[in-house]
Amino acid sequence: MKFMPLHNPIKIVRIPISTPTLWPNTTTNCYLIGNKQESILVDAGYDQEITKEELNKALKENDLAIPKSIILTHSHRDHAPGVRQLMDWSPVIYCHPKEKQAILKAIFPVHTVSMLNDGDVIHIADLEIMIIHSPGHTPGMLNLYIPSKQILLAGDNILFEGTTWIGPPEGDMSDYIHTLERLQHLDLAKIGPGHGEWVEHPYKQIEFVLNRRLYRENQIQSLLLKHQQLTSTSLTEMIYEKNIHPSVFEVAKKTTEAHLIKLMKEGKVSLHDSWYSIHS
Template identity: 25%
Template sequence: MALPPEPWPTGVAEQLEPLVRRVLAPNPSPYTYTGTQTYIVGAGDRVAVIDPGPADQAHIDAIMAAVGDAEIAALMCTHTHRDHSPAAAPIAAMTGAPVVGCAPLVLDTDRPRADEAFDPTYEPDRVLEDGEAMSGPGWTLRAIHTPGHTSNHLCFALEESGALFTGDHVMGWSTSVVIPPDGDMGLYMKSLEKLQEREDTIYYSAHGEPITKPRQLVRGMIGHRRQRENQILRLLGEQARPIPAFIPDMYKGLDPRLHKAAEMSVEAHLLDLERRGMVARSEDIWQTI
């Protein structure tokens, strides 16, 4: 999706609803859209900061200006990609705020990525299990375990308003990338189905605009992934093939710069199908069973 025309509201605290403000980080890219969106939850003297973002001083200053005289009750991270969690450590050092949320995860790999690498500085004071909550005056944020994009991914439900902070699991501008070995398509689909069963009224993702018809979007995302899976099975029914050979048929007219990302998505689907006993491989050649 093309970027919207500038100027973007980078560094400005935007009020989205009575308990939620948004601050956009200055890190636009093909994988972050206009940048990572940090959310400040709470209207009283204790607030939570969700996905503090990259360790960029201008962004940290913008967060602190938005927080003002309030105490930061928790720096809450949905996952540990480097566009989401690195600012937690310096803000914690400045304020004494605890880092709360996802489990630490650092994946060492020399494979090309279609998203940000992992943050080695992330050290949570408390890891939230599925269903655990943090609260402050007038707000409660409950952790929803949503592995798939990464194995440690969490969403946070704001119980007072029906909002869900979805990190990179469901985004307002693009489908999430699922990159093996940590990204898992089977878990990603189960996490989408988990959200589909919920009754959240609006999604605030880390990238892109608020999602005002969340269940409709999730239903479409599940359908899109099932369509990709069926394409893979159909193509393997015609001929066994290596992963690069799927791309011309599945992604017609794709920008060559995005071929590696497409290959990793196909690989994630194939690994899921392999676990389900539907495909097999011999070295780099995949075939149906």
């Protein structure tokens, strides 16, 4: 995907759009990158009229061209299905090959998508954008890195506050840890998260997420040592001690299960029926 350079300032605009996403978030971020001659959209929000209304408002306020390309970071319902609202733009939809089938399901009846792979480079005017395959939250998660601006658009890999959920069958904790370690090595001034404000202290936030995941892993092992056998439900109840909103308990349990799967891969935990224990 190549765009001819034009002499016109490039803007990178975050558009928070109301979506029925996970508590405590109430909006999902879409990003416009471009100028009055050409632009792209990163993520398309939920399939509802306000998606198109907010995006058209942002295009007008920022004097940006209608995007002819939409890059979807991943397939989840608060990031992808909004493309149905935008088909009068006649956009080309892009995603990673490992996300293709989930994306096609999410945006049906749209039935054509194009592929972007790790290391691909696209251009909007004279702005270079690097594509990063960053699995963990989903197998085909894409992040966009803009070296000249030191900006990363991270999808749901990084949130403005708190941590994202990682859970089977889509999520893989081992992949997610590797992704975070890779993102740490980018030259960053700020991160555009999937939810919330711009992250102005990117390394601090990445380190916070890594430390939280390590803490949770150690906590799970300590609880298994103490109680010998626990289900993922019991573990999650002990970890959070009713300190999370009931609406997100199931995704918290999925994240616990993702940690358990990682620990089983490493030979540290065993599963017997529905009971987990420290591997002896």
